Every structure is written in C-alpha cells, then in structure tokens.
Amino acid sequence: MASPDAVAPFLENAYILDLFAGPGGLDVAAHMLGVPSLGIEWDRNSCETRYAAGLPTWHADVSAVRRDRFHELPKGLTVLAGGPPCQTYSVAGHGAGRKALKEVEGFIRALVDGVDDSAIDAQLDELHGDPRTALVLEPLRYAIKALTCPNRDGRPFDVIVLEQVPGVKALWDVYAEVLRAGLPGRGGERVRYNVAEVTTLQTEAYGVPQTRRRTILMARLLEHGTPRLPVPTHHTYKPRIPEQVGAEDTPTVVESGQTALPMTEFESPLRPWVSMGEVLEPAGRGTPFSVVSNYGSGGDPKMRGIRSDKQPAFTVTGKVSRNAVWRGDGTPHSPDRLTVPEAGILQTFPPDYPWSGGDQSQQVGNAVPPLFGMHVLAAALALGLPPEERLREQWPEVAVEDRATLRKEGCGVSDGCGPNCPKSVDQSPSRSSDSSRPRTGASAKRSEK
Structure with a gap:
C-alpha cells in the first residue's frame, strides 16, 4: 500500500x-x-x-x-x-x-x-x-x-x-x-x-x-x-x-x-529479503549453488566470503565476473562465474537489458x-x-x-x-x-x- x-x-x-x-x-x-x-x-x-x-x-x-x-x-x-x-x-x-x-x-x-x-x-x-x-x-x-x-x-x-x-x-x-x-x-x-x-x-x-x-x-x-x-x-x-x-x-x-x-x-x-536463487533460477541458473566473493574479508585476501543461493548476493562490484559459482557439493557450477546478465539481475536490471560496449562487468x-x-x-x-x-x-x-x-x-x-x-x-x-x-x-x- x-x-x-x-x-x-x-x-x-x-x-x-x-x-x-x-x-x-x-x-x-x-x-x-x-x-x-x-x-x-x-x-x-x-x-x-x-x-x-x-x-x-x-x-x-x-x-x-x-x-x-x-x-x-x-x-x-x-x-x-x-x-x-x-x-x-x-x-x-x-x-x-x-x-x-x-x-x-x-x-x-x-x-x-x-x-x-x-x-x-x-x-x-x-x-x-x-x-x-x-x-x-x-x-x-x-x-x-x-x-x-x-x-x-x-x-x-x-x-x-x-x-x-x-x-x-x-x-x-x-x-x-x-x-x-x-x-x-x-x-x-x-x-x-x-x-x-x-x-x-x-x-x-x-x-x-x-x-x-x-x-x-x-x-x-x-x-x-x-x-x-x-x-x-x-x-x-x-x-x-x-x-x-x-x-x-x-x-x-x-x-x-x-x-x-x-x-x-x-x-x-x-x-523476507530476496535471495539470489529467487531471481537467478528463472534466468537459467540451477539451484542449489554458492557464490564465492571476489574480495577478502577482514583485510585478508585469502579469506573469501561465501553465500548460498538462499541468501542475497554480496555487493556487486566491477569485478563481479570473478565471483566463482559452486554447486552444492563444492564442485564448479556451469557457468562457473557469474555472467554479466546475471550480475545485472542481481542489480535488478531487466534480464534482457542490452549491456553493450566493453568492460560490462564494470x-x-x-x-x-x-x-x-x-x-x-x-x-x-x-x-x-x-x-x-x-x-x-x-x-x-x-x-x-x-x-x-x-x-x-x-x-x-x-x-x-x-x-x-x-x-x-x-x-x-x-x-x-x-x-x-x-x-x-x-x-x-x-x-x-
């Protein structure tokens, strides 16, 4: 209302x-x-x-x-x-x-x-x-x-x-x-x-x-x-x-x-907050999956955060294409990185938004x-x-x-x-x-x- x-x-x-x-x-x-x-x-x-x-x-x-x-x-x-x-x-x-x-x-x-x-x-x-x-x-x-x-x-x-x-x-x-x-x-x-x-x-x-x-x-x-x-x-x-x-x-x-x-x-x-799985599954990303952050936690680049498809994504950055995607059993998902359209969806752009030019992740x-x-x-x-x-x-x-x-x-x-x-x-x-x-x-x- x-x-x-x-x-x-x-x-x-x-x-x-x-x-x-x-x-x-x-x-x-x-x-x-x-x-x-x-x-x-x-x-x-x-x-x-x-x-x-x-x-x-x-x-x-x-x-x-x-x-x-x-x-x-x-x-x-x-x-x-x-x-x-x-x-x-x-x-x-x-x-x-x-x-x-x-x-x-x-x-x-x-x-x-x-x-x-x-x-x-x-x-x-x-x-x-x-x-x-x-x-x-x-x-x-x-x-x-x-x-x-x-x-x-x-x-x-x-x-x-x-x-x-x-x-x-x-x-x-x-x-x-x-x-x-x-x-x-x-x-x-x-x-x-x-x-x-x-x-x-x-x-x-x-x-x-x-x-x-x-x-x-x-x-x-x-x-x-x-x-x-x-x-x-x-x-x-x-x-x-x-x-x-x-x-x-x-x-x-x-x-x-x-x-x-x-x-x-x-x-x-x-x-409830909206999860990654709710918006990416209709776009073809099978569940379950986990996303590994492209940056470190606590100042340690080796400490990568992980979130499951039942959680919201980390902040989408210009390096989002580096975010690894895993299956529920810890093996690489397919595709094994977030795509530009998927990153756009996590930003709430329409699924078919016409990303053009170079450096689209950025x-x-x-x-x-x-x-x-x-x-x-x-x-x-x-x-x-x-x-x-x-x-x-x-x-x-x-x-x-x-x-x-x-x-x-x-x-x-x-x-x-x-x-x-x-x-x-x-x-x-x-x-x-x-x-x-x-x-x-x-x-x-x-x-x-």
Whole structure:
C-alpha cells in the first residue's frame, strides 16, 4: 500500500537530470515511474549501453558541461540527481576523499558563499592528487548554476536526490545544512530547501537481492514540503543470522545509532529479503549453488566470503565476473562465474537489458540498482511505486535508427563520438588528468557491506 506522501505528486512535469549516469540504473528507475530523464556520462562503454537501451544521454564530462554547456541543457529539467564517483571515499579505495573531508567541506561552504569558481578550481587541482575527490561538489555547483543561468531564468531545481557510499555522509550532512540555509540566487535572495535526514539505507530492505549500503540525500524546495525517506519493504540481511527472519521482527538498524523508519497504517508488513536463487533460477541458473566473493574479508585476501543461493548476493562490484559459482557439493557450477546478465539481475536490471560496449562487468558494478532507485525517486517525487515485477519484464527493444538518433543527440554525430565527447585516449582509468577521470573504478561500489 502506498505511503501518505505518494498520493499527492507535486510536480506536474518532473524531468530528471542524472549526473554521472552510468549505464542507466537511475534512468531505468525513472522509466518505470514514467518520468523522463537525461543522463550525463563520461564513460564511452556506459554510453553504448545507454544508447542501446534507448536512454537519452550526453557523452560528456559533467564538469565540462557545467562550465561550458550548461545553457544547452533542456529548460524543463526539474530534478537534479546523481551519484558522484565514490572510489576516493569508499573503504575499498585509496582513501584520498576520506582524508580530504574537511577540505571538501570548506569548498562546499565557499561555493555557497559565492567564492569564484576559478579560485576553487585552482585549489581543487591540488586536492590529494585525485581529481575524482572534487566531483562530489558537482551536484551543488549545478544547483547553484541553475539559479544564475539565463537559459533557466533563475529557476531552481525543484528536487535534489543524491546517493553515495557511507563515507560521504559527513559531506551530505554539510550539503543538507547549506541547502536548508539557502543557495545564492541571482538577485541576492536565498533559495532554500527542505531536506530529509541524511540516512544510510540497505538495498536489500527494498527488495534488491544484494547487500549494499548507500547514503541518501533528498531535498525539495520549501514550497513542496519535506521529503520522506523511502520506507523499507523487506527485512535486512544479518550475516550472523543468515536464515530468513520472521515477519514479526521490526525494521533493523541501517546505520549505527539509526533505525529504519517506523511502520504506519499505510504500509504493509515487511517481506523476507530476496535471495539470489529467487531471481537467478528463472534466468537459467540451477539451484542449489554458492557464490564465492571476489574480495577478502577482514583485510585478508585469502579469506573469501561465501553465500548460498538462499541468501542475497554480496555487493556487486566491477569485478563481479570473478565471483566463482559452486554447486552444492563444492564442485564448479556451469557457468562457473557469474555472467554479466546475471550480475545485472542481481542489480535488478531487466534480464534482457542490452549491456553493450566493453568492460560490462564494470558497468554493472557501477550502477545504481534500479529497484532501489525506484524507491528513492518515488519518495522524493511523492509518486506511487509500480509493481517491482516490471523490472523482470522484457526491456523495450530500440531500433537501430533510434539508437543513431540518440547518439547524434548525445555525441553530436550518429555514428561515433563528436567534438564534445571525451577523447578516446582519455578513457583510460590510469590517467590522472581531470579530463581522463573514470566515473567509477573496479572497486568503486565495494562499499561497506
């Protein structure tokens, strides 16, 4: 049953701008909700998947669009969404972002105080040697630029929805503070937002057959009221109690010191979490089976976690294709590794989602789980949720000519990359220049399990 917020949508023509859009997780969610979206994505491979899926996309650097092409964005965009690259903030990464939290917090406040962009950029170039750390500032820079861009006539984004690994919670808290205090408008006025409590949510509590934690920021202009975080629909998975929990249990802790939202008369009892076997068996993966994690536990690479088909998957990462699959008797399953379509299903993409281009495992691991995205967007926009079974239905096939049209709109040409696209030589993750940064890396989504 719908929550009380879901009976009165407040935007007649919601239109999402998805920054760092990846292969389309949030856009698939928007599609299911009937909301149009435009994604900006740096990675060429992810753009190939997006064009094949029929998702409007600019193949471009988010920072470059903000600096040079913001005025070209559609005027009707009302929702700013996205998940900046998380490697430098993830516990699985090198930690440059975590070390720079105080500096980045200072940049957030400087942006709101009107410090010149070029002065901030000069300081960001020296930020612990990793330009991806600074990308967490881009959503705020977009929100501020919307207030001064002549093409928008000072019109702010009505809704802001951001997701990141738990390591960024401190920065999202600062975001919340400055959004409540108000962003600088072009006439000197402050444009203020209502912001829900910044909270870390567990994706299996929303029906995703995978344990994954994401910290969410949701904000609405004052006139639209305060957003309500999505209410859990399923129980969370407890590694120390790997069996299914009973319906009599209450919502479980999603972060130290915090609990899931309480149930109300508008909400149904929590359902059991969804297991790997439930979603992979219909796709042809025979049961029983076990999946061996591609990373170590407790800092020991030799200690590989194992989960059975009756449990949710470990966090799907860019190295998901390395996850070994065993039979019940301990012998290799067939196939003996998780396939890209199977990994996509564990992320709640449709079974026939048209993964294209190279490095497809990386694309899958970088994505927002569409089912989780549906819950977050529906809560932010006060929309009712469609049946989650729709994500298991056939994805609409996109004609070749329609793909060419999308590519022309996103790249400038219908058969390749245009002048505004990142150069192919810059697509290597090993390069350190600002224009060559990858959206996310192999360990990007190996967030706290």
